[in-house]
Amino acid sequence: MTRPVHPLLIALTVLVFIFLVGPLVIVVGSALSDTTYLTFPPQGLSLRWFENIFAIAAFRRTIITSLQIAFISTAIALVIGIPAAYALNRHRIQLPAWLSTLFVLPVLVPELVLGFSLLKSVATGFQVPIFPALIIGHTLLVLPYVVRVISASLANFDFAAEEAAVSLGSPPLKTFFTIVLPNVRSGVIAAFILCFITSINDVSISIFLTGPGISTLPIQILAHVEQFFDPTIASVSVLLMALTVAVMAVVERTLGLTFLAK
């Protein structure tokens, strides 16, 4: 026996669904349009705007820059964040309230503010070149995710296992790699993906730190929109979306999406 569902509830659900999926459909449709301007529904079908992305040197360059920055800053964040999360959980450090707040600050503070303060300090203050400045900015941006996600993983880990390994003759550092790390593997992968996607999609920090000659893909997209109104923008967006979906598909296959929601 099924319970009758109120028609209003069905209508609301459909509306929410349209709001969620509608824009994506429009972007994908526009990207496939054969016209020289953005339009929906597409008029004629063509992949030429996808080809156009790679015909424009600025897009080619910024895609590579974005991937480099995402990989490097994620790697640095993992190297810093994993030991930090380990130390916080291993020794059950009870941080004073203001300090725990400090750890999530990069998530709470508007990224524009973070970007601007990085511009003032790192870029103009210390005269750090553009690329390293972007790395620093993105590392700061994604670091809280590493600490949060790895901490969540470690919360389920019994540190007595680590002591057991030490008592059996395994030195502490080696124990970290043979016992602790394998048990937070899914957390490390989750953190990597979250950081990577966050970095690839970031606008607000990059917009302050990019400069002549070096830019990231989202910034290049903005720059392009200011000058042209052709479907290239839509196809780049589809490309970014496809990248995200691909990463998610890999996660789903290897770990199951539910664990990201944990």
Add this chain to the structure above:
Amino acid sequence: MTQKLSISNISAHYGQTKVLEDLSLEVGEGELVSLLGASGCGKTTTLRLVAGFLTPTSGTITLGGKDLTRLPAHKRDIGLVFQNYALFPHMSVADNVGFGLKQRGINGPERKTRVDAMLERVGLSALADRLPGALSGGQKQRVALARALVIEPPLLMFDEPLSNLDAKLRIDMRVEIRQLQRANGTTSVYVTHDQEEAFSISDRVAIMHQGRIMQLDTPETLYQRPANAFVARFVGFENLVPMRVVERDGAKVTAEAEGGVRLTLPLENYGGHIPDAFVLACRDEGLSVTPDLAMEGIPATLGLRTYLGRAYQYQAETPAGHLVANGPLTQPLEPGMAVKLVPVPEQCTILAPE
């Protein structure tokens, strides 16, 4: 392989809090000594100091004459069995058991032979390839035991190893642990808060309180002749009556408790000597209820009667305070009756005043 453990005058602090004070303990070769006490008494701290996870503020720990005090934990060669099993979740049962051998550079066929033999001994051969997540609590604890025993450590330490198991399994496992420990003759330290478990498994038991050992003795001695009021209460002496000697007459003394209650105590029943101030201590079976008011004893008014199977137990109000006594099954007495409580000398002991 077995060695003597000596803990000499160790003290330990957590921040400003003193958790252990000048504690000394010797565990002989092949002996099993339990550390028994409520949580916070320092028993786990003692174990962690010996294991090397904590450093004492003063004192030394030696094993087989070798000073362990400043040695890092991974060089101490001590087998540890934890309360939560602490198995490596990502390794098979066989790999868990073989881990210690691997650290000692024992590889290939020798490791496999030793792991297999150990799994055989704990009855887990069929589960060698399982992951710990697929095991029951009892099986996990067997793996933990096998993992600690396979390295043939000179010292084994158990930290509340059975407290996560159900009652029936707990009794089976403690017999199993004791048999394995006896067979290997491994010197062992066993931490528990369960008196029955400690008394049944140990050669000697150290009863701990506030970072000190209150008494270290065989279970029999602790049960019958506690050395002080704390241990007496711990092992179930409900009746502790402070008394003062008022008259000495050769082989007998007359002592008085609160409320003017007087008892005559023959010295021979109390080791030939009774100090001027002492505490008369016993369980319920140490005080016998009699309706004969002409007898010498503690005058009392009976309260609740409960049936114990071997006797009736009575709650009793006396001038010396609330006491618990036994009476024969042949003669049930009613609440409110005026009676005398007569001490049974063999069941009573004399302690120093608190």
